[in-house]
Structures are given as structure tokens and as C-alpha cells.
Amino acid sequence: MITKLGRSRTRVTVVVLAVTALTLTASWLVAPADTARATARLAAVSPVEDEGADCPTPDPGSTTANSRLPDPFRKPDGSRITTKADWRCQRAATKQLAQRYVYGDKPAKPQTVSGTVSNTSITVNVAHNGRSASFSASVQLPSSGTAPYPAVVVLGGFGADTATIRAAGAAVISYDPLAVGREGTPRNNKQGAFYTIYGSSSSSGLLVAWAWGVSRIIDVIEQSGGGILRADATGVTGCSRYGKGAFVTGAFDQRIALTMPIESGSAGSPIFRGIPGESGSQPLSSAYGEQPWLGDAFGSYTGNPANLPVDTHQTVAMVAPRGLFIMDNPHIDWLAARSSSVAALAGAEVYRALGAGDNITYWSDVQDGTHCAARSEWRTPLQQHIQKFLHRTGSSAGVFRISSRKAGSLPEWRDWQTPVLADSPTTPAPTTPAPTTPAPTTPPPPTTPPPTTPAPTTPPPSTPPPSGACTASVSVDQWTGGFVATVRVTAGPAPVNGWTVAMTLPSGVSVTNAWNTQRSGSSGAVTFSNVTYNGSISAGGSTEFGFQGTGTAGTLSPTCTAG
Structure with missing residues (x-):
């Protein structure tokens, strides 16, 4: 290795x-x-x-x-x-x-x-x-x-x-x-x-x-x-x-x-x-x-x-x-x-x-x-x-x-050492012999689309955010009884120093955990705000946070407020 x-x-x-x-x-x-x-x-x-x-x-x-x-x-x-x-x-x-x-x-x-x-x-x-x-x-x-x-x-x-x-x-x-x-x-x-x-x-x-x-x-x-x-x-x-x-x-x-x-x-x-x-x-x-x-x-x-x-x-x-x-x-x-x-x-x-x-x-x-x-x-x-x-x-x-x-x-985490294992004549032989001359690796394709996911996601907005503001888009990985949501916060033509994202969760949905954000509320109307290391976003830049929830997320509509 x-x-x-x-x-x-x-x-x-x-x-x-x-x-x-x-x-x-x-x-x-x-x-x-x-x-x-x-x-x-x-x-x-x-x-x-x-x-x-x-x-x-x-x-x-x-x-x-x-x-x-x-x-x-x-x-x-x-x-x-x-x-x-x-x-x-x-x-x-x-x-x-x-x-x-x-x-x-x-x-x-x-x-x-x-x-x-x-x-x-x-x-x-x-x-x-x-x-x-x-x-x-x-x-x-x-x-x-x-x-x-x-x-x-x-x-x-x-x-x-x-x-x-x-x-x-x-x-x-x-x-x-x-x-x-x-x-x-x-x-x-x-x-x-x-x-x-x-x-x-x-x-x-x-x-x-x-x-x-x-x-x-x-x-x-x-x-x-x-x-x-x-x-x-x-x-x-x-x-x-x-x-x-x-x-x-x-x-x-x-x-x-x-x-x-x-x-x-x-x-x-x-x-x-x-x-x-x-x-x-x-x-x-x-x-x-x-x-x-x-x-x-x-x-x-x-x-x-x-x-x-x-x-x-x-x-x-x-x-x-x-x-x-x-x-x-x-x-x-x-x-x-x-x-x-x-x-x-x-x-x-x-x-x-x-x-x-x-x-x-x-x-x-x-x-x-x-x-x-x-x-x-x-x-x-x-x-x-x-x-x-x-x-x-x-x-x-x-x-x-x-x-x-x-x-x-x-x-x-360990209190043991790795032994030197001896070769043995009883080691099984391969079913297919290893090649003697390696072939070159296929070069990567010019573009790679994202993998198909089991649940639909909401794409980021196609229109640019207004000056001095921010927007938020969300993608959801849904499974039976739960989901993980990833939220992207994007600044407009002007930098953002601090942000808050608000959204209303559907009935029966509850947030159980969140990362890269401070959360207020776990059901109904909830808000997420920046932590110290991701509050400043350069013009046109973005940052992400996520949360896990129970229930069916459906279509989430986040709104972002800068400052």
C-alpha cells in the first residue's frame, strides 16, 4: 500500500x-x-x-x-x-x-x-x-x-x-x-x-x-x-x-x-x-x-x-x-x-x-x-x-x-501487534492466474453525471439570487420512515456574513440530528443558522449543512436570510 x-x-x-x-x-x-x-x-x-x-x-x-x-x-x-x-x-x-x-x-x-x-x-x-x-x-x-x-x-x-x-x-x-x-x-x-x-x-x-x-x-x-x-x-x-x-x-x-x-x-x-x-x-x-x-x-x-x-x-x-x-x-x-x-x-x-x-x-x-x-x-x-x-x-x-x-x-485502539505470517504450501492457488503485464488504466471520461438516487431531489434554483441576499436549496435522501437532507446556502453578488435558513416541515416529520449548523425547533417551523466557521460566504460562494429526520420529507421549501 x-x-x-x-x-x-x-x-x-x-x-x-x-x-x-x-x-x-x-x-x-x-x-x-x-x-x-x-x-x-x-x-x-x-x-x-x-x-x-x-x-x-x-x-x-x-x-x-x-x-x-x-x-x-x-x-x-x-x-x-x-x-x-x-x-x-x-x-x-x-x-x-x-x-x-x-x-x-x-x-x-x-x-x-x-x-x-x-x-x-x-x-x-x-x-x-x-x-x-x-x-x-x-x-x-x-x-x-x-x-x-x-x-x-x-x-x-x-x-x-x-x-x-x-x-x-x-x-x-x-x-x-x-x-x-x-x-x-x-x-x-x-x-x-x-x-x-x-x-x-x-x-x-x-x-x-x-x-x-x-x-x-x-x-x-x-x-x-x-x-x-x-x-x-x-x-x-x-x-x-x-x-x-x-x-x-x-x-x-x-x-x-x-x-x-x-x-x-x-x-x-x-x-x-x-x-x-x-x-x-x-x-x-x-x-x-x-x-x-x-x-x-x-x-x-x-x-x-x-x-x-x-x-x-x-x-x-x-x-x-x-x-x-x-x-x-x-x-x-x-x-x-x-x-x-x-x-x-x-x-x-x-x-x-x-x-x-x-x-x-x-x-x-x-x-x-x-x-x-x-x-x-x-x-x-x-x-x-x-x-x-x-x-x-x-x-x-x-x-x-x-x-x-x-x-x-x-x-x-490496539494493544496487539501485527505478526509476520509465514508462507505455506497449503495456501490455495488462484482460480484465475494473475497477469504478468499490466494494461494501462482507462482514462476518466470528460464528464460524470451524478448517480441515480432512490428518492427525487430538489435542484438548486436556476435564477441568481439578488444582491446582498442568500438562497437555499435542499436535496433529500428519503427511505421508509426517515431521510437525510442536505441544504446548500448560496450568496448573491455580495458577500454574506451570517445566514439563517427557515423551513416548515410537513406534519409527522421531526428533526433528530443536524450538522454544520445551529438548529432551533425540531418540527413544524424550524430554523437553521450558521456556526462560527461557515457564516462568511464570498460573493457567489456557498456552504452546506445537513440534518436527519423521521417521517416523509416530501418537498421542502427553505428560505434564506443574510446577516
Whole structure:
């Protein structure tokens, strides 16, 4: 992995990989020949959903509270793994802990999975123990290349920029996870294709259900004969709650070559232990109660995450050594980007031990604070990751670009050291050999439209604001029972020194959290005013704040007053 210092126009980005106690060794920066060969073997996508299904996974028994991150290299018997081959069963033990305490069980492949793959759609039919369910996904083929194509599954139409994905020669599979695990349902009456098969009272959360649906899509692609899509070159992405889903999906299916969660927030990549101490982040109790994303068992740990025998850095490690590109937004406190950077830093230690440090990237150094925006900073690395992990013709190194706004420090969170794992003759060979000559990365397209979002947004006004005034526009990310609103305040031809935005919320809507603003009121007529660092706006310039609410936002009409 290569670490870089990202520099923005307003703040200097700090890469927190070597703060006093954390030292990068030469093997981390430049892989010798034998390590490179081991990396090539390990990076191969698996032909099976779970390589460690045959590993013994003993019951962990009682656990001891630990405010530090659990040691990802420590086996259930207390010893530590010593070879790279040991990781197969260590991952299986980690998976058992993650299912038992955090996400709920992800069942193995059902008794019958069938379906079809065409140039425009995928159908999935599942039958198990006398129950059956069906769902489908749409397909957009890439704008270049020839079949069979690699593909990226986009959860909810809301993830990495689809125009860039297709321009890089990969198909886009638009998957509606709500058809498999519906939001807005109580925990004892969950709905969707997954719960039709396994019961509405299943203790497994929606994130596992959504991941199960992607696995069934891959099953159908495998059975299709590979004339249109390649089953061994599948990526997954999603943003916000769908970022949570993409994160879990990539961790739980080893056939996925590239995992790309975006701004996943609490219940996504941020470490559970860090969230209570990260100001403004969504509390664990809120994430658990907002939707049944996490497994039912996690409810016992929302107030005491230190009692968990597992944390999300180990979910990161479950993806290793496959491709992982975590994208975060440091401008919205609610998203807990600092805790997410710690998860990535700690999980990267497993990548490093496996000789696959170049296969993980974390990037939160971005200018635009809009939730789930299509960002220019991510366009080139997105193309490079598709080339490397889906086409297998690229050789770009992983990078960590951590914003100084939300920079986590790994030494504060770990009391374990990364072992040197020996190579082993039992290390599995790749299903597809790594290429010897990397091909150049496809240049980025000249323009990139924003991704399709699941809810309509209100565009900024087309007419310029009057002199000495300000205007406000709002975009809304709506889901069943809640939403996040991003409000942009724009100055007219004259500078603005202080601003207030007022709006009337519909009946039944209540604000639960806000960032980059001072709020007055939580329902009905509410006002938002600047904080010290964003009150001054240059002529024609803009700033943004956001808030989260419950209910259906509908069409919001903000008004801005300067001064």
C-alpha cells in the first residue's frame, strides 16, 4: 500500500498510518518478489461463497469486556495464527462471531437457485424447505469491451458512479435490496424474499438479507454459462444504508472481487467502540432502532460495545485479501468517518500480514460534503480498482487518504501487534492466474453525471439570487420512515456574513440530528443558522449543512436570510 498526503484547498489532509507508535516496515511499502507472488495467489477471487465452511468454529463462550479492538489474529483457543494458510479458518471463526453478535446468520446457498441472465435483466428464483421466493435486477452493459463482462452490483441504485463503472468496461447490475429485506418492518415481522424463505421472525438483520440476495444473483450468473457476465469478476457498491449493505455483502461472499462501500456510517464500517466517543455520530442505539439493519442480538450491546468480542475492523479483514475501496465523507459528523478510518487502518494490518497491503484503499479526503455525491476525487481510483480487480489488467497500489477533519489513530485502539505470517504450501492457488503485464488504466471520461438516487431531489434554483441576499436549496435522501437532507446556502453578488435558513416541515416529520449548523425547533417551523466557521460566504460562494429526520420529507421549501 502506498500512503499519500492529500491536500485540499481549505485543510491539509493527514494520513494517519504512522503516528508515533505505528511504524511502516519496508515490506509494507515495497513487496519483495516472494511476497508479491504470495499476494498474487491470495488476491484471486474464490470459486465458492465461503471457503471456510468446513473449519471448526467452537463456541467462544463467555467474553471479557475490552475497550481496545479485539486482536484479529487471535484464534478461539487464545493462540495466534502463524501462517497465511491459517487465515482461511481464522476468517471462518471471525465470521461466526460477526454473525452471532452483530449481523445474524447468513444461510448457505438454498436447496434450489435458478434464474436467467440477459443483456437487460437477471431473474432469481429460490426454493428451500418447501418455501419459494423470487426477485430480479436490471442490467446495463458497459459502453466498451466485449462479452462476457465483469459487473458491479449497485445496491438501491445508490453507490459508486455508474457512468464511470460502465466507461471502465464493467456492467452495472441495479439490485433493489428492499425486495429481499424490506425496511420499515418490526424485528418480529421482517418482510422480503429472504424472510419468506427463512421466516419473518428470523434474528438476521437486513444487511445479511441484502448480502444473501447478492449471493443468489452470483449463483444465477454462475449457472448462466458466462456468455454475458463473468461470475468470477463481480464487484459490489452502495452508499449510506446501501453502503452498509455493500460492506457486509463483500465481507460475507468470497466470490466478490471488489467491495466498495460509501459513507456507510453507524452499522457500516465505523468501529462500534469508537462511535460513542465521536461527537455528532449516529449513536449505536439509533442505528439499531432506526431499521432492523443489524441482527437482533446486537441490541444487547448498543450501550456497551466494549463487551463485543468482535468489531468492524474484523469485518474489513473478512474481505482480505480481495479488493476493498472504502469511501467516506468527513463533512457530516453523523457518518462517523473517524471511527471508519480506524476500522480501515486496523483491518489493513490483516491485509499487510497476508502480503496484500496493495489491495485496500481508504479515501475520505474530499471537498464536497454532499451526502453520496459523485466526487471527482474518486473517479480515477474507481477506474483503477475496476481494472485491477475485475479486469485483472491493472497494478495500481492501494492508498490511504484520510481527511484531517476525521483522522483516527490506530495506536489508541490496539494493544496487539501485527505478526509476520509465514508462507505455506497449503495456501490455495488462484482460480484465475494473475497477469504478468499490466494494461494501462482507462482514462476518466470528460464528464460524470451524478448517480441515480432512490428518492427525487430538489435542484438548486436556476435564477441568481439578488444582491446582498442568500438562497437555499435542499436535496433529500428519503427511505421508509426517515431521510437525510442536505441544504446548500448560496450568496448573491455580495458577500454574506451570517445566514439563517427557515423551513416548515410537513406534519409527522421531526428533526433528530443536524450538522454544520445551529438548529432551533425540531418540527413544524424550524430554523437553521450558521456556526462560527461557515457564516462568511464570498460573493457567489456557498456552504452546506445537513440534518436527519423521521417521517416523509416530501418537498421542502427553505428560505434564506443574510446577516
